Amino acid sequence: MAQRHGVEVTPLVTAKAWLRDVRVSVRENWFLFIYMIVLMTGFNSCSHGSQDLYPTFLKNQVEMGPTQVTVISVVGQIGSLVGGTIVGYASTFFGRRLSMITCCVIGAAVLPAYIFPRSLSLIASAFFLQIFVGGVWGPIPIHLSELSPPVLRTTAVGLTYQLGNLASSAAATIQATIGERFPLPPKDGMKRYDYGKVIGIFMAAVWVYMLIFLLLGPEMTQEERAEYGAAANHIEKMRKEGISLAEIGANRAKLSSLGDESSRLAHSEKPIDIEHIE
Incomplete structure (x- = not known):
């Protein structure tokens, strides 16, 4: 399994990150x-x-x-x-x-x-x-x-x-x-x-x-719609460069598991450049 910042990206880690996000989203x-x-x-x-x-x-x-x-x-x-x-x-x-x-x-x-x-x-x-x-x-x-x-x-x-x-x-x-x-x-x-x-x-x-x-x-709002569109275009660009949607999702789940700062980035409306995550 791939590791970034000492965190192993496994299906369990991905599922836990998703469930945590679901719980927060439903509550809010x-x-x-x-x-x-x-x-x-x-x-x-x-x-x-x-x-x-x-x-x-x-x-x-x-x-x-x-x-x-x-x-x-x-x-x-x-x-x-x-x-x-x-x-x-x-x-x-x-x-x-x-x-x-x-x-x-x-x-x-x-x-x-x-x-x-x-x-x-x-x-x-x-x-x-x-x-x-x-x-x-x-x-x-x-x-x-x-x-x-x-x-x-x-x-x-x-x-x-x-x-x-x-x-x-x-x-x-x-x-x-x-x-x-x-x-x-x-x-x-x-x-x-x-x-x-x-x-x-x-x-x-x-x-x-x-x-x-x-x-x-x-x-x-129109501004929020533009930001959402930019994020979607960024993901599509990465996909065309050979990065699979599974890899994009796994990296976002991994970011969520790294702590408060990474969690904040994972939930940001701005596109995340996962290609340069160390």
Whole structure:
């Protein structure tokens, strides 16, 4: 095993350094993790709330056929893809939160057109509303990554997203329960409910929910983003020079095990030149 400053770099040393960093990160950022889960609950509820019962609304309330329902659903998903791509890219210039807040405001404004028409004009309505549903999601992967502490970046992004998705899984049940309060006259012996009104109520609440937490939440500054990008470029440069990611990680773990000063360097946002570590 390689030794630097008398410290042998072994898998055990690396694991201990990582666990120590995890413990410190969780203790210092637990409130941030809760915020990310709460935020993801709203975002996943936005997707479920606008999409899960919409085909049922089109079929039972607007009385459209299977082909029309399919066309509207597909066009809506295309809008979501377009919105996510454009807003995700634009957030690099206008800011993550500002981009998502703008989508919340415009998405709420488009909501009436998503549920009130009773014609094929719903194709356009679905496209434009889903642009903002997808748009609000566009910056989320990089936004969560930027909020997460470096040592837990991939774990925090995946875990908070999945926990938020879990919390939002009851969205369809909540909407169905609300729907029972707004029955429609039965047709062919089948019970019907005013799911258009339900979707409107639920989505209005979700847009406001997301807007509030985005306004209150943090965001990586442009300066911090530039430093993070410089560090990533430095690592990529070392990788191209033949230094493996495993070696880079091992050296950072070793730095963490050398004491307070080395630990400070290991957690610095500035790039560490591991090629000249003696």
